[in-house]
Amino acid sequence: MKVLVTGAGGQVGQDLIAALADRGHVVHGSDVASRPMAMTARDIAWHHLDVTDLSQVRQVLGRLRPDVVFHLAAILSARGEEDPGLTYAVNQGGTHNLLEACREYRIRQLMFTSTIAVFGPGLPDPVPDDVSLRPRTMYGVTKVAGELLGEYYAARYDLDFRAVRFPGLISATLPGGGTSDYAPLMYVESLRCGRYEAFCRPEARIPLMYMPDGIRALVELANAPRERLKRCVYNIAAFSPAASEIADSVRRAVPGAEITFKPDPIRQSILDSWPDALDDTCAREDWGWQPEYDLEAMTDDLVPQIRQLIGVQASK
Ligand SMILES: NC(=O)c1ccc[n+]([C@@H]2O[C@H](COP(=O)([O-])OP(=O)(O)OC[C@H]3O[C@@H](n4cnc5c(N)ncnc54)[C@H](O)[C@@H]3O)[C@@H](O)[C@H]2O)c1
Incomplete structure (x- = not known):
């Protein structure tokens, strides 16, 4: 299977790329930053891609035509509060650009990394999947929007959009x-x-999680039979x-x-x-999610x- 990863030079991307390559996939990494030193030893194609630039996104997806895109590129919460404008551009605009290009080139599946930051205060403990999402950070706001946009593209254009809400990794x-x-x-x-x-x-x-569990969750959700999934976005917990x-x-x-x-x-x-904690019952029931660590x-x-x-x- 041919896979494209955006934001591949980051904390999750580096481990995800290694895991996907180990499973025999043809992996293409991309990032606005250059390829990390630690990755140069691996035989993985690397593409400069700024997800805020729709023409670049169209060019890379149109040329590669991957089966699956793992869309990781984002500005995270603490940095996001220092530059909310950039966070909006990268997280919200970038996600919309990826969804548009996936629709245009009929990419089969888009995997999205959401977060516990979609939640706001005053929720039940542990928090189930379907609650009112009122985040207090620009990061959280843009991730809620990413979830909703993905669900829209799934319903309207039959894109196989799937997402996990990661705890802190x-x-x-x-x-x-x-x-x-x-x-x-x-x-x-x-x-x-x-x-x-x-x-x-x-x-x-x-909620926290060890990275090997987080990577396994992404890969297992991507591979789960579509008919078993009752939703696009899942809480996962460790x-x-x-x-x-x-x-x-x-x-x-x-x-x-x-x-x-x-x-x-x-x-x-x-x-x-x-x-404080997430209820991940739906992930456990629908695709057998279970943390190891x-x-x-x-x-x-x-x-x-x-x-x-x-x-x-x-x-x-
Ligand atoms: N690390 C965590 O604890 C955690 C928790 C919850 C969710 N997530 C999500 O997982 C994903 C990956 O997180 P991470 O920890 O690897 O973050 P990271 O900050 O380590 O990596 C993000 C990558 O995105 C890239 N990027 C930034 N702007 C870009 C742009 N305009 N175009 C292309 N690439 C751009 C950065 O260069 C970086 O390599 C993100 O979507 C994040 O929201 C992470």
Whole structure:
């Protein structure tokens, strides 16, 4: 199968591309940024693509005619609040451009990465799929719009549009400007310099997921038989620790790590507006979703990888 990934140079894209190539797909990466150093060793075609430019999007999709597009390109929540105009252009305009090009070239499937940021405050705990979506960030607003646009193209043009609402993702790469970054940074900074001052309160709690589970969710949803899916957009969940519990887990694996908390008012208020936990019953029932990693299993798997990453970087 021929696959195009947008925003492929980011935290999710780098791992997704590797997973898709390992499964034997013909993978084309694209990004407005150049190909990351870590990816140059792999035999993966790379295309410059700014998703805000419809003519570029049409050109790349028209030339490649992929079977599936994984549309990841986005500006994340924390960076999004610094530049709401850019966030609107990339997340909303970019998604509309991808949907239009998929319609024009009859691309079979578009996979979309939504987020817990589509939710606002005051929702039931855990939050089910179908609730009022009143996000407080431009990132959340544009992701709600992306979900709705995708559902429209599915109903109107029979595009096979599918999306997961990712929790905050943690992996052995540097995060890209999201409000959940305090979690991966606890690991990276504890291993890099023995200390980290988190920008949230110790009791801050949001849904999180280890990246291998997140990648598997995207791939499994893409492969699920269409007749089994009762909806286009699915909550997926893994675990929801308090920030202090993540710090305890890091200290267990990195003895002596000093993790302190100094809440940043803007980022803490974004965290406060997000749910503590997601109800992913629909994903479990429709396509058999199940996470493999809890917090401690993630810590055990992640710490050696970050150690290696930091070692590699230090030797350059
Ligand atoms: N990382 C998380 O915790 C998380 C959580 C929920 C949802 N998501 C979603 O998953 C997707 C990938 O997230 P990520 O963590 O890899 O983000 P990231 O910031 O690491 O990567 C995003 C990529 O998009 C690219 N990009 C930005 N503007 C672009 C443009 N105009 N045209 C083309 N590419 C552009 C960037 O260069 C970057 O490589 C996003 O859609 C994000 O909303 C991520």
